Amino acid sequence: MYPKAGLLFVFAVWIFWYTQKMKCRTHVEENARPLLELEITNLTNEGDGVARYDAGGSSSFVVFVRGALPGERVRARVALRKKNYARAETLEIVTPSPHRVVPLCPHADSCGSCAWQHFDYAGQLAAKANILREALRRIGGYN
16 A cells, blocks of 8 residues: 555664674674784785784784784784784883884874875885785786
């Protein structure tokens, strides 16, 4: 009798199911967010630190840590967990990098668009050259 109402109900159920499915697949629940101590070995092109976490046995995965620099040891909390990688937020810098500086922008930590301001200029140049070198090696096949 009311085909539009039935369709609307089915759509609402699908939206609920889909959001629950995506929540379970991508975000780690608040009370199950593990605290990790990681050694940062590299940087991504977006300025996130790269670490490898050994979960025991043959299980290890890459963790991208926002605000961390190469050579630092950090405590970080996992914000997003996927099959082969995780994204984490820096909680504490245990061992700082010698290239770490105080950002010029007072909003550098909160806005996210100043991803490299906590890194001194010489370190930035070396890291960006390394990122380019790795991209050419990995994607372009150059050695």
